[in-house]
Amino acid sequence: xxxxxxxxxxxxxxxxxxxxxxxxxxxxxxxxxxxxxxxxxxxxxxxxxxxxxxxxxxxxxxxxxxxxxxxxxxxxxxxxxxxxxxxxxxxxxxxxxxxxxxxxxxxxx
Amino acid sequence: xxxxxxxxxxxxxxxxxxxxxxxxxxxxxxxxxxxxxxxxxxxxxxxxxxxxxxxxxxxxxxxxxxxxxxxxxxxxxxxxxxxxxxxxxxxxxxxxxxxxxxxxxxxxxxxxxx
Numbered sequence: 497x498x499x500x501x502x503x504x505x506x507x508x509x510x511x512x513x514x515x516x517x518x519x520x521x522x523x524x525x526x527x528x529x530x531x532x533x534x535x536x537x538x539x540x541x542x543x544x545x546x547x548x549x550x551x552x553x554x555x556x557x558x559x560x561x562x563x564x565x566x567x568x569x570x571x572x573x574x575x576x577x578x579x580x581x582x583x584x585x586x587x588x589x590x591x592x593x594x595x596x597x598x599x600x601x602x603x604x605x
Numbered sequence: 606x607x608x609x610x611x612x613x614x615x616x617x618x619x620x621x622x623x624x625x626x627x628x629x630x631x632x633x634x635x636x637x638x639x640x641x642x643x644x645x646x647x648x649x650x651x652x653x654x655x656x657x658x659x660x661x662x663x664x665x666x667x668x669x670x671x672x673x674x675x676x677x678x679x680x681x682x683x684x685x686x687x688x689x690x691x692x693x694x695x696x697x698x699x700x701x702x703x704x705x706x707x708x709x710x711x712x713x714x715x716x717x718x719x
Contacts, residue, residue: 537712537713595648
């Protein structure tokens, strides 16, 4: 079966760095997305990786290793507003998105 | 800029009743999707439409139907609601297929079936 694994919850301190991991097992692979979702709100796009390596976008970076079925989202200089759930989603061979359950990130002062 | 508008934002419904969740986008996107989001589970695709006039079944289509008469509207109908359909429903759109760009989500419709 197809599966996305990511930690349920993480806690970090304001100003610090946090890495949220995601492993995927899909039938075929056509890229991986990260979305941010604040409580009670809609998910919003953060990044899309299809090639191996690190992509940096301001305070957020996303890494992909296709051979390991692994991605991570790196958040630097954490701010209180970064408290949210972070959703990992892989694109399978049918170009369908397979979503993880999300990682709830709690930022403490 | 409206993006995607969903209605209603919240609804309590008796089991057995028919319910239509409305979704309208003003971005002229070709593809639209309906997801449900339940605690502890990832977003699950109910139905999708790659372009006006076509629809397809997602991972959890049973008990739901959709139509795509035009580019902008993609309503989701529950013919006879059951308590297991209690969930938060998100409509989303993308310019093309999922790998051509990001999905834009509506604010969600919280549905409770009693």
